[in-house]
Amino acid sequence: MITFATISFLGLPLLAILLLNVVSKKTGGAISISVGYVVAIIQMIAAVVCMALLWMHGKDFIEFSLFWDMNATLGAAKLSVDLFSLVVLFCIGMVSLASLLTAKKTIGEKTLNYTNLLMVIMLGMNGIAVVTDLFSLYVFLEITGIASFVLIALLNDKRGLEGAFKYLVMSAIASALILGSFALIFTQTGSLVYGDVAKALADWRNAQYAPLLIVGFVMFIAGFSIKAGIAPFHGWLPDAYQSAPASVSVLLGGIVTKMAGVYALIRVLNSVFVAMPMINNTLLILGLISIVFGAVAACGQKDFKRILAYSSISQIGYIILGVASGSLLGFVGAMLHFFNHATFKTTLFVNSAAVEMQTGTTDIDQLGGLQARMPVTAVSSILAFLSMAGIPPLAGFWSKLLIIIAVWQSVSAVGGGIALAASIFTAAYFLILQRKVFFGPLEDHLTEVTEAKGTISLAAVLLSIVTVAFGVLFPVILNFLHLQGIL
Amino acid sequence: MISGLSSLITSGNGAGLIWIMIVIPVILAFLALIIPKTAYSGRATVLVLATVINFIAAIAIFCTKETTMLMPWAGFEMNLAFRIYSFSGFTVLLIAVFALLVAIYSIAFMRNRNGSGQFFFYFLLTVALANGAVLANNFVVMLFFWEGLLVTLFGFLLINQHSKPKTAVKALIISGIADLLLMLGIAFTVFQTGSLSMDAISGLSVSGMGLFGYLCLMLGALGKAGAMPFHSWIPDAAQDAPLPFMPFLPGSLEKFLGIYLMVRVSYEFYQLVPASGMSIAVMIIGAVTILLAGAMALIQKDMKRLLAYQEISQVGFIVLGVGTALPVGLIGAVFHMLNHATYKSCLFMTAGSVEYRTGTTDMSKLGGLMKVMPVTGICFVIASLAICGVPGFSGFFSKELIFDAALETNWIFYAIAVFGVFLIAASFLKMGQAVFFGKVKAPNVSMLKEAPPAMQLPVVILAIGCIVFGVCNFIPLHLIQPIFGSIIGNHDFSGWPHSATLVIISCVILLIAVLNHIYGYKKTGAALSAVDHIHYAPVLHSIYNGAEKRYTDPYSWLMVVVKIYSYICFGIDRAINWFYDVLLVKIVSFVSSRLRMANNGSPSRYMVWSFSGIAFIIMLFIALM
Amino acid sequence: MQQFFIVLCLVLMVVAGGAAVMLRSMLKSTISLGVASALLAAVLFLLGAFWAAIFELSVCSGLITVVFVSAVSLTNSDRKDEEHVKEHRARVAALPAILIFAGASLLFILFSHDFNIVISSTPASFAAFKEALWSLRQSDILGQIIAILAGTFAVIVLFKERDNI
Incomplete structure (x- = not known):
């Protein structure tokens, strides 16, 4: 059971790629989306199963390997899943499913290519989630990166290629910084495995070349900030989100940047740079800048997807803030906000896909009154936005609350206050968007618009259910945290 | 279902019975709402079935020995706690009997009337909530059910009155104030004892903080029972709501709940001295x-x-x-x-x-x-x-x-x-x-x-x-x-x-x-x-006249106060409005549009930002070291 | 024997490198570059620089290749006209000549002079190669496979369409 579950994270997408490309192109194209569904759903189930197993055995993590002996003496590469990685693996499955559901209606004839690349990007992200050494992390980061460039340019139109190019350029800089940082760390510690590096870094101030390590840290923060789109490293993010095809925006906005940037950053921070207040404090400040900047900038945007992109910058700031607070509560809050953000942001991107498909535009000035014509989309986007703005009892409220409490307690009331105040801006851009797109009188040229039928609405409904259900059931988690003495 | 129920009764499993009393009416309430108007007999069957099950379960609860049930819920001692004992069992039985009788009456009364689906829906929901409120053994849980009753009350009064919700709003405000007092009373009481569990509280003295606690709890209970000064919505509701509402809520259920709480507050939680x-x-x-x-x-x-x-x-x-x-x-x-x-x-x-x-x-x-x-x-x-x-x-x-x-x-x-x-x-x-x-x-x-x-x-x-x-x-x-x-x-x-x-x-x-x-x-x-001759007696006449014009209705005085207050607030609101609607929006949109222009799509500019970001991090590092 | 392998690899590397320069098709050219990198990795390995070899293999032959593929496809419109085709033929014809020249000179260097490659103390064998490639960085090999897959799909998506334009 456990072997099957863990292996499926990396084995299953590989198998799917094999299956899709062994059969003829026509068959491959026909079955690709369905195969994708299966992979995504099994991944979600496997993540839940692993969580259950962790809980049943009372373990903190499960170590496993794919097809090698992980107990070999020489350089055995261990893969490992803990609760956080399982949560993100679940998110990957969920967002991939939503992306597939959206793609079914929007991607046209490119289903086979799309699914192949989706499987690759899933492999990349799953790899980021399970690896336990810095270089492997870098390799999987690159895989994720490559697959996303190609996905953005999937339709081969000028806009997509331009967005992909910008992403490519910035991502290359980020990769150089990250790789450089890892190299510097390697030269000083002699290892790349998380645990060993952490041990070697415990006394880094007395290391022979401490300044080199500091350079490494700076490069590390900068590199991952670019990948995560933290302000002021966010430049590429709105362009890439806006220019990508609808289903790819869902994927990028929902999970990819968060895996490549936020998750990887948190993982390294927690496993390698243990207890380094300097890095934490820097990230805290960057997180606050990101929160405020993203929210304010989102208020002035004219495009549905760009608003969502800036709101991502802001929400990622919250996640970073929670982790940077350095307390366990903050980390739990960040983890839950990661999940919540994956849920509601995916919902919103699915909604933007529905609007784009039905009206042909995402320019909010040309939209209006769609609530009457597209009720499912309108309601699910309201729910998602309310969750994002932190309105109880929806899921986003709780995770934000935990983060703000954590910052308030362990760092400063000012930081918590700023984060709290920025929520108002979240509500502001939410209202701007809702008013321009869904509320108000119906624009004349939109009278013929109908609700996005089938899988897109299904995705929106499913994700909304998750948002609401998670929020309503949250007291159970609170109780658990309380019992664990975290809260 | 019946066989399961009977086995539950024979086994005396109180916990199961509590769930039956709360969950089954809720499920059937939604069923009654879904069944279309044309299948009126279906709706009626659901209503009677639900009340009969509730009645049987109530008898079983009445016969059960004292049972407490506790499920952890939200932490901080907010547990899903229920307690069956003689008084709650008795009250639940009364609720069930009157719910059954009114249900039988209302299926005949509501036939061919609009809003029967909603009526039955709120009816069953009310039964479930009332059961929950009576059986609850935790103040938070009780409040949850108690406040839920406020919602169904509002819903009842809105049936066929959507265009003129005056009575519903009046009932909501009056009962809402009473519930607010109840909440305050609970806060005072819990503050004294430090426990949210109801059976952990007994014999507090009515003095000091206990005085406030007792008074607020009592007022909350009085509000539910409909005593002065929380009464004035009832005559209006008598005219507006579908008639079976009157024997159901103000006639029986609200009395049971209000007096149940009143008695518990006066004789159990607090020690009221004659x-x-x-x-x-x-x-x-x-x-x-x-x-x-x-x-x-x-x-x-x-x-x-x-x-x-x-x-x-x-x-x-x-x-x-x-x-x-x-x-x-x-x-x-x-x-x-x-x-x-x-x-x-x-x-x-x-x-x-x-x-x-x-x-x-x-x-x-x-x-x-x-x-x-x-x-x-x-x-x-x-x-x-x-x-x-x-x-x-x-x-x-x-x-x-x-x-x-x-x-x-x-x-x-x-x-x-x-x-x-x-x-x-x-x-x-x-x-x-x-x-x-x-x-x-x-x-x-x-x-x-x-x-x-x-x-x-x-x-x-x-x-x-x-x-x-x-x-x-x-x-x-x-x-x-x-x-x-x-x-x-x-x-x-x-x-x-x-x-x-x-x-x-x-x-x-x-x-x-x-x-x-x-x-x-x-x-x-x-x-x-x-x-x-009494109505038009010299002094009484003018008093009655005033009463008919609602001068004695606390609600109308409340509304006058509210009106004055709202005029004052309006002025303040205008100023605040200007700040938020005009000034703040202008600032934000100015900053935002600048930011939008800054993000012009040129990768080189993004790179410049990134490198200045790196410089910023380095400065931070230096500062933090 | 080991020296022979090293030289062979060097020869093949030159061949692959030459092909990378000569080939008109960007796709083939980039793949040749990848092959050259892989061969260089093998040489490095045989010389005892395991880490360098692994990095070379992972980064250059895998990732850089793919990045090249993507970048090239994004910037270059792969147009074929008559003139280019002719030029291409000429280049292809020149290729064997260059290869033969390069191979011969290398072999000459190897056998005519007392050419001795200093090999590090660690004896390199196929087993060691396997160990270094496989046991040392298993997860990266997996990553490598996936990266190559990613590159392939990138090529399919970005190049095939170009041909149709």
């Missing part, structure tokens, strides 16, 4: 309620409004009984609660039957209905005799117990209570004669006939209850007395009242009421105006 200041205060509330509501009942020209005022006045008796803090008052109050629910539900249902057949409850348009609706008429008379406290009927015995307690505290309360009996008797004589006796009069005389059987059945059952609870008053009393065994000891209150003097005084009062009625009838020649 003749102490707080005891007198509660009794004053009761006395004022009796007096004012009784006086208002006297002059009503509409059956439903008249019954509503009488009902409020009856609550006064119960509050008076509870407020004495004496065992006899307590037993009298709980017994009166049962009797009140019996005869008042019966009276509302007869009024409903009249409305069902004649289409009106305006007494000036009605008369002599006894000839065409004999069963309804007889039941009305029996229930009236019970409510007036004619010796032998149920109301008599419970009232005598309360009189006993009132006299023991102070003779003034006794005098007011007795005067209240006069007012009620006078108003009933007026209504009874005007509607059921004399010449047959109705908007549609030729089509009149007896109410349908499904509507007669509960009416008849309740009328029989009025007689049985009087003649064989040991039946209810022997159920009630064991509940309060620790308070009253082995004292048995059943049988004939022990003080013959009091009985004689009561009879004299009733006689005076009859004489007064005959005097008024002779004077004006019409039953309806039999109390006009």
Whole structure:
């Protein structure tokens, strides 16, 4: 059971790629989306199963390997899943499913290519989630990166290629910084495995070349900030989100940047740079800048997807803030906000896909009154936005609350206050968007618009259910945290 | 389902029963809402099925030994805790009985009316919430169910009234204030004991913070029971809501809940001392309620409004009984609660039957209905005799117990209570004669006939209850007395009242009421105006006029205060509005548009940003080191 | 024997490098570059620089290749006209000549002079190669496979369409 579950994270997408490309192109194209569904759903189930197993055995993590002996003496590469990685693996499955559901209606004839690349990007992200050494992390980061460039340019139109190019350029800089940082760390510690590096870094101030390590840290923060789109490293993010095809925006906005940037950053921070207040404090400040900047900038945007992109910058700031607070509560809050953000942001991107498909535009000035014509989309986007703005009892409220409490307690009331105040801006851009797109009188040229039928609405409904259900059931988690003495 | 239920009953599994009582009505409520209007019998079946299951489960709960159930929920001691014990079991059983009877009545009444789906939906939801509120053993859980009842109340009053939700809003605000007080009371109480669990709280003294705690909890409970000053929505609701709402919520369920809490607060959580200041205060509330509501009942020209005022006045008796803090008052109050629910539900249902057949409850348009609706008429008379406290009927015995307690505290309360009996008797004589006796009069005389059987059945059952609870008053009393065994000891209150003097005084009062009625009838020649000599008496006239214009309605005063307050707030709001709507928006949109222009799509610019970001991080590092 | 392998690898590397320069098709050219990198990795390995070899293999032959593929496809419109085709043929014809020249000179260097490659103390064998490639960085090999897959799909998506334009 456990072997099957863990292996499926990396084995299953590989198998799917094999299956899709062994059969003829026509068959491959026909079955690709369905195969994708299966992979995504099994991944979600496997993540839940692993969580259950962790809980049943009372373990903190499960170590496993794919097809090698992980107990070999020489350089055995261990893969490992803990609760956080399982949560993100679940998110990957969920967002991939939503992306597939959206793609079914929007991607046209490119289903086979799309699914192949989706499987690759899933492999990349799953790899980021399970690896336990810095270089492997870098390799999987690159895989994720490559697959996303190609996905953005999937339709081969000028806009997509331009967005992909910008992403490519910035991502290359980020990769150089990250790789450089890892190299510097390697030269000083002699290892790349998380645990060993952490041990070697415990006394880094007395290391022979401490300044080199500091350079490494700076490069590390900068590199991952670019990948995560933290302000002021966010430049590429709105362009890439806006220019990508609808289903790819869902994927990028929902999970990819968060895996490549936020998750990887948190993982390294927690496993390698243990207890380094300097890095934490820097990230805290960057997180606050990101929160405020993203929210304010989102208020002035004219495009549905760009608003969502800036709101991502802001929400990622919250996640970073929670982790940077350095307390366990903050980390739990960040983890839950990661999940919540994956849920509601995916919902919103699915909604933007529905609007784009039905009206042909995402320019909010040309939209209006769609609530009457597209009720499912309108309601699910309201729910998602309310969750994002932190309105109880929806899921986003709780995770934000935990983060703000954590910052308030362990760092400063000012930081918590700023984060709290920025929520108002979240509500502001939410209202701007809702008013321009869904509320108000119906624009004349939109009278013929109908609700996005089938899988897109299904995705929106499913994700909304998750948002609401998670929020309503949250007291159970609170109780658990309380019992664990975290809260 | 039935077999599962029976096995649950035999195994005495209290926890399972609690879930049945709360979850099944909710599920069936949604079912009733989904079933289309055309399949009315389906809706009706669901309603009856749900109330029957609830009834069986309630019997099982009543027979269960004391059980507590605890499920961890939200942390901080907010557990899903329920407790079955004698009093909660008894109250749940009462709720179930009246829910069943009203359900049977309302499926006949609501047929061919709009909003039956919503009505049944709220009905079942209310049953579930009331069960939960009674069985809860944790203040947070109780509040959850209690507040839920506020929602269903609002929903009931909105049925077919979407365009003029005035009554619903009024009820919501008044009950909301009461619930707010309840919350405050819970906060004070919990603050003293440090526990949210209800069975962990007992015998707090009514002083210091306990005074506030007791007062707020009591006011919250009074608000639910509909005593002064939380009463004024009930007469309006009587006119606006579908009629079965009246016997259901204000008539029985809200009384049970309010008095259940009142008794628990006064005798369990807090130790109310007889003749102490707080005891007198509660009794004053009761006395004022009796007096004012009784006086208002006297002059009503509409059956439903008249019954509503009488009902409020009856609550006064119960509050008076509870407020004495004496065992006899307590037993009298709980017994009166049962009797009140019996005869008042019966009276509302007869009024409903009249409305069902004649289409009106305006007494000036009605008369002599006894000839065409004999069963309804007889039941009305029996229930009236019970409510007036004619010796032998149920109301008599419970009232005598309360009189006993009132006299023991102070003779003034006794005098007011007795005067209240006069007012009620006078108003009933007026209504009874005007509607059921004399010449047959109705908007549609030729089509009149007896109410349908499904509507007669509960009416008849309740009328029989009025007689049985009087003649064989040991039946209810022997159920009630064991509940309060620790308070009253082995004292048995059943049988004939022990003080013959009091009985004689009561009879004299009733006689005076009859004489007064005959005097008024002779004077004006019409039953309806039999109390006009009181209505238009020199001083009373102007008071009544004011009351009719709602000068005595606390709600209208509240609304005046609210209006003034809102004018003040409007001014402040304007200023704040300008800040948010104009200034802040301008600043944000300015900054935002600058940022938008900055993000011009050029990768080189992004790179410059990134490198300045790196420089920033380096500076941060230097600063932090 | 080991020296022979080293030289062979060097020869093949030159061949692959030459092909990378000569080939008109960007796709083939980039793949040749990848092959050259892989061969260089093998040489490095045989010389005992395991880490360098692994990095070379992972980064250059895998990732850089793919990045090249993507970048090239994004910037270059792969137009074929008559002139280019002719030029292309000429280049292809020149290729064997260059290869033969390069191979011969290398072999000459190897066998005519007392050419001795200093090999590090660690004896390199196929087993060691396997160990270094496989046991040392198993997860990266997996990553490598996936990266190559990603590159392939990138090529399919971005190049095939170009041909159709």
